[in-house]
Amino acid sequence: MSTANSSFEMYDNFDGEIATLNLGPTHPATHGIFQNVLKVDGEKILSSEPTIGYIHRAFEKIAEHRAYYQITTLTDRLNYCSSPINNIGYTMAVEKLAKIQVPKKVDYMRIILMEMARIADHIICDSVIGVDTGALTGFTYIWQWREKIYDMYEEVAGARLTTNMGRIGGFDRDFSPRFHKLIKEFIQDFPKAFEEFNSLLERNRIFMDRCIGAGPISAERALEYGFTGPNLRATGVDYDVRIAHPYSSYEDFDFTVPVGVNGDTYDRFTVRQEEIRQSFKLMKNAYENLPEGKTHANVPDFFLPPKQDVYSKMEQLIYQFKIIMGEVSMPKGEVYFPVEGGNGELGFYIQSDGGRSPYRLHFRRPCFIYYQAYPEMIKGSVLSDAILTMSSMNVIAGELDA
Amino acid sequence: MLNNEEVLNELKAQFGDKILSSKLDYDTLIVDVPSNSAYAVLEFLKNQPSLKLNFLTTLCGLHFPDHSGAELGVMYQVKNLVSGYSLRLKSYFPITNPKINSVTGLFPSANWMERQEYDFFGIEFEGHPDLRRILNVDDMDYFPMRKEYRLEDGTRDDKEDKYFGR
CATH class of the missing domain: 1.10.645.10 (Cytochrome-c3 Hydrogenase, chain B)
Structure with missing residues (x-):
């Protein structure tokens, strides 16, 4: 910006017909975290490159x-x-x-x-x-x-x-x-x-x-x-x-x-x-x-028994334990x-x-x-x-x- | 209306011994083929007028560390939308050379699905137009869905998978 040359360069960039526009990742209009790198000519979109994975949780x-x-x-x-x-x-x-x-x-x-x-x-x-x-x-x-x-x-x-x-x-x-x-x-x-x-x-x-x-x-x-x-x-x-x-x-x-x-x-x-x-x-x-x-x-293997039965019946207690611990085989x-x-x-x-x-x-x-x-x-x-x-x-x- | 027996016979007539095995699981026909003929089989399934399984429902990677020489695999599920008939095709290959032909030429929808499986399993889909990571960061140097990678952060020694399941 300090020299005349660089400010001309700046104008050169603005004169370029194709601009790159980052739409997102956090843009209020996208209703979520999506990034799109757009190449635009004025308002017309020439190409778009979506990047996803911002909230990937494995x-x-x-x-x-x-x-x-x-x-x-x-x-x-x-x-x-x-x-x-x-x-x-x-x-x-x-x-x-x-097979339930x-x-x-x-x-x-x-x-x-x-x-x-x-x-x-x-x-x-x-x-x-x-x-x-x-x-x-x-x-x-x-x-x-x-x-x-x-x-x-x-x-x-x-x-x-x-x-x-x-x-x-x-x-x-x-x-x-x-x-x-x-x-x-x-x-x-x-x-x-x-x-x-x-x-x-x-x-x-x-x-x-x-x-x-x-x-x-x-x-x-x-x-x-x-x-x-x-x-x-x-x-x-x-x-x-x-x-x-x-x-x-x-x-x-x-x-x-x-x-x-x-x-x-x-x-x-x-x-x-x-x-x-x-x-x-x-x-x-x-x-x-x-x-x-x-x-x-x-399906007692998958469905928790009623709580009062868990406290009073042995079988129901076992099922409760097995289900909660996930020890049910498929x-x-x-x-x-x-x-x-x-x-x-x-x-x-x-x-x-x-x-x-x-x-x-x-x-x-x-x-x-x-x-x-x-x-x-x-x-x-x-x-x-x-x-x-x-x-x-x-x-x-x-x-x-x- | 297609049925499993007819489809299997047609596949066997066309590909002979390239159909390594087939089984029915929960009424779905599952066919195993070598990795170098998966593309040809899918192309046949898609274009054969009597089958027209031309909709790729999904594809996903598989990892079986115990199957030596065929540790990694890909599952393709293809479907005929008119009759609703689905078939599952699987193909396994060694983890040392995890290569299979890309099916993006047959199904444009496979583009991101294959990128996803590359991202998580390191399966190299040959002929894919843009094989890059998709959900994980670009500079990740491992493939997190492979079985040897721990669920919890591998750099920490106070967290072990046994506390979180198997």
């Missing part, structure tokens, strides 16, 4: 050292916007490995909780798309419904965000009276509030102009990139794990799988909005048809169990050598797989569309980095 390694029941708490922290789906998905993978058949009531309870989690997940994503287009109002209104869902989680599991919900074989207790009260209120009041939120955005001219055509991807490319979930369905492919490989009695219910056409931000938004309606319908049907019966399978073998997570096919690959912890546990994390298409999706678009594309893909840092 869950796959930790899982190799933990008893099966202790791994549920790691799965919370994958997609923390819909923890119950992760928890219950993992639990069902272990049940498949141990759960009662119908458990299946229905799981559907209620998983669909509730899907509603919460999609509410977050869709309202944040609104925020990124400058519409903050919808976000502030609809988030109280996410809070109401979290209140219900709290009744079931005692926690709101990282729920650690369910046990291998079912649930530790039945739904509480307060849960019944809350869910009845929710079923009664949510549709009106949701349609109000929807009417703020779905046919809003400004919102449509911002979203239509932003970050598109074709069905062929989406499949090649391993897209699943709402992002794949927005391109027009009707793949849904709940239909393709029904689990937890999803086959008992009637629901539709919405698909989009163009695979752009607007389609991802509308697909998620319709999925919220379908999830609500599923949740309502499952709640209204909730069967009577036990809330866990008859059959040898390997399973892959997919569930429809908030973002797509969430798969659990467990390889068991018969020991107390998995020999190898691999998570198929939908975010991790589809986020690699992000540079291609934003190439040639403007910076503000890149932000919008990222929030409409619902990339969750926890799931991305495991």
Whole structure:
């Protein structure tokens, strides 16, 4: 700066047509810790280089050292916007490995909780798309419904965000009276509030102009990139794990799988909005048809006995001790169990050598797989569309980095 | 509708003795192939009109320190989205020469998945366009998912894995 030469150099740099822009790692618009090194020409993005791993916590390694029941708490922290789906998905993978058949009531309870989690997940994503287009109002209104869902989680599991919900074989207790009260209120009041939120955005001219055509991807490319979930369905492919490989009695219910056409931000938004309606319908049907019966399978090897029995009966004391210490052996073998997570096919690959912890546990994390298409999706678009594309893909840092 | 027997027969007709072994585990067909023919088998599974297993669900690394000469491996799970049929393909190779062909040419989605397994197991995917670490820091000099690496910080002697499980 002291000599004329260096200040000319400075101007030379500014005159260069291509600039490098660091978007993240901690940028308020990225809703998480993602770094993208963008090459931009004015506002136009020429290329992008994502760097991930900022919150990598080595869950796959930790899982190799933990008893099966202790791994549920790691799965919370994958997609923390819909923890119950992760928890219950993992639990069902272990049940498949141990060949445990759960009662119908458990299946229905799981559907209620998983669909509730899907509603919460999609509410977050869709309202944040609104925020990124400058519409903050919808976000502030609809988030109280996410809070109401979290209140219900709290009744079931005692926690709101990282729920650690369910046990291998079912649930530790039945739904509480307060849960019944809350869910009845929710079923009664949510549709009106949701349609109000929807009417703020779905046919809003400004919102449509911002979203239509932003970050598109074709069905062929989406499949090649391993897209699943709402992002794949927005391109027009009707793949849904709940239909393709029904689990937890999803086959008992009637629901539709919405698909989009163009695979752009607007389609991802509308697909998620319709999925919220379908999830609500599923949740309502499952709640209204909730069967009577036990809330866990008859598996003393995995299910903690009632506390009064532990103090008075020898056998129950032994089971309590064995379960808590994780000294329960599993059959040898390997399973892959997919569930429809908030973002797509969430798969659990467990390889068991018969020991107390998995020999190898691999998570198929939908975010991790589809986020690699992000540079291609934003190439040639403007910076503000890149932000919008990222929030409409619902990339969750926890799931991305495991 | 595909079934395991037909798929296995078709694979055996095409590849003969390159199909080292096959088994059914929880109703999924698991096929072992040598590491130098994994790419060809996946290509066949993807392009054969009667199979069309053209969606790579996931791939992950495996480490069995006791299998001498075939310590490391890769598991591929491929799927036909229309019929929902899935097949698992495994391929093992020695830890001293951990090389296998990259399948990024067949499945662009394998790009980050292979980088992840390189990052954690040190498996070198030959022909990968950009084989770098992805979740760990670039200057890490070990592969943390290999079984010999301890869970707790290896530089500390007050922490041992036996206190945290096996």
